[in-house]
Amino acid sequence: MKCFLLMIALYGAFSSALPLVQETDQVSEEDMEFAKKYMENYYPEVESTPVLRSKGTVTAEKIQEMQKFFGLKVTGKLDPNTLEAMKKPRCGVPDIGEYRTFPMSPKWGKKDLTYSIQNYTPDLAPADVDSAIERAWKMWSDVTPLTFTRVYDNSADIEISFASGYHGDYIPFDGQGGQLAHAYSPAYGGNAHFDEDELWTKSSTGTNLFIVAAHEFGHSLGLQHSNVLEALMFPTYQAGDPQKIRLHRDDIEGIQHLYGPPEEENEESEDPTLVNDPMLADSCDPHLAFDAVVSLRGETIFFKNRYEKAKNAMEKDYPRKIIADFYEVGPAVDAAFLHNGRIYLFRGSKQYEYDSRTKQFLGIKKSNSWLGC
Numbered sequence: 001m002k003c004f005l006l007m008i009a010l011y012g013a014f015s016s017a018l019p020l021v022q023e024t025d026q027v028s029e030e031d032m033e034f035a036k037k038y039m040e041n042y043y044p045e046v047e048s049t050p051v052l053r054s055k056g057t058v059t060a061e062k063i064q065e066m067q068k069f070f071g072l073k074v075t076g077k078l079d080p081n082t083l084e085a086m087k088k089p090r091c092g093v094p095d096i097g098e099y100r101t102f103p104m105s106p107k108w109g110k111k112d113l114t115y116s117i118q119n120y121t122p123d124l125a126p127a128d129v130d131s132a133i134e135r136a137w138k139m140w141s142d143v144t145p146l147t148f149t150r151v152y153d154n155s156a157d158i159e160i161s162f163a164s165g166y167h168g169d170y171i172p173f174d175g176q177g178g179q180l181a182h183a184y185s186p187a188y189g190g191n192a193h194f195d196e197d198e199l200w201t202k203s204s205t206g207t208n209l210f211i212v213a214a215h216e217f218g219h220s221l222g223l224q225h226s227n228v229l230e231a232l233m234f235p236t237y238q239a240g241d242p243q244k245i246r247l248h249r250d251d252i253e254g255i256q257h258l259y260g261p262p263e264e265e266n267e268e269s270e271d272p273t274l275v276n277d278p279m280l281a282d283s284c285d286p287h288l289a290f291d292a293v294v295s296l297r298g299e300t301i302f303f304k305n306r307y308e309k310a311k312n313a314m315e316k317d318y319p320r321k322i323i324a325d326f327y328e329v330g331p332a333v334d335a336a337f338l339h340n341g342r343i344y345l346f347r348g349s350k351q352y353e354y355d356s357r358t359k360q361f362l363g364i365k366k367s368n369s370w371l372g373c
Contacts (some may be wrong), residue, residue: 027078032058035078038086039066041179042094042235069095069227088236089207091215092171092182095225095235106187107222107258108157112147116156121209123200129209132202133160136213139232139245140221142350142364143252143328144259157190158220160213164196173197180237181212183219190220203242210242218251222258226250246353246363252328261330294336294343303333328352328361 035058043062060076067074070085120126137148166172173179173195183192199206218233226233231248292303301308307319335346343354346367353362
């Protein structure tokens with residue numbers, strides 16, 4: 001009887017971890033081996049998993065986890081869409097979900113960070129590599145209090161290098177395609193490695209160094225992968241015009257969760273007098289003056305102090321705080337205008353660009369960029 005009960009217990013343990021692919025599934029041996037390696041790299045087993053598993057199997061549970069992360073139909077099988085997603089070029093850091101930080105949320109304990117470029121890829125001129133790296137850091141410095149300064153000695157906080165195959169960190173690259181790069185969390189120094197076997201470019205052909213570097217530096221600062229397809233921290237490479245790459249709101253919320261917004265926004269405290277703001281008290285006050293006004297989609301938005309109010313708006317919950325619609329610009333707007341389907345909000349020396357239809361944040365530039373600066 002005891003033997004029978006033991007058999008039932010073991011059957012229960014194994015049944016929750018049955019291998020994914022049965023004999024009837026049309027999956028080639030090559031794809032099966034690829035899937036095993038993919039899961040080992042990007043969806044590794046947690047040591048505390050309370051079931052018995054055969055080493056090297058791909059379980060339906062893990063496939064479902066991957067499918068949910070990528071927004072695929074959850075079948076628990078290696079169907080064509082799942083294999084296609086697995087085979088896309090990607091970052092070498094494992095996946096988790098949403099804007100996530102690494103375990104224990106490690107971050108840098110200082111705001112002024114340094115980096116060094118250890119070597120160069122022969123695919124690009126050194127000046128183009130320098131420019132791509134600098135622009136990639138700027139993506140993150142624009143939305144945080146962090147600064148990034150290049151140094152040329154061994155004192156750098158973060159080292160950036162190009163390597164191929166086995167390169168001394170137990171995470172070997174796999175040749176062209178597949179894993180493009182990887183970076184360590186602040187807890188392990190934040191260093192970033194780029195696969196030299198890739199064709200690195202400064203355009204939308206090949207693998208754009210700026211796009212990949214901006215993603216990897218998110219890891220260097222403490223962010224894990226996001227399951228938001230439009231986010232820069234999504235694990236697979238998103239080819240596109242490098243001039244149009246912007247941080248998604250998900251990326252910004254993640255990095256500001258660790259470091260906060262830029263200091264000029266962080267230093268401003270809530271003004272207790274705003275409860276008596278004219279925008280809220282009396283919109284017909286003859287002495288009321290607005291900070292900025294912009295028209296879009298048949299409605300007119302008025303900005304005053306930390307609030308916005310719309311005329312002819314479909315939505316009724318006005319006035320409301322500016323950050324409800326335009327989180328990145330912060331608590332005030334100095335000027336605003338609409339141009340080619342984009343809303344430009346100015347605050348201090350910066351301009352914040354938004355899609356006029358969706359109000360999606362598109363990026364930050366210096367206000368004087370309109371003057372060719």
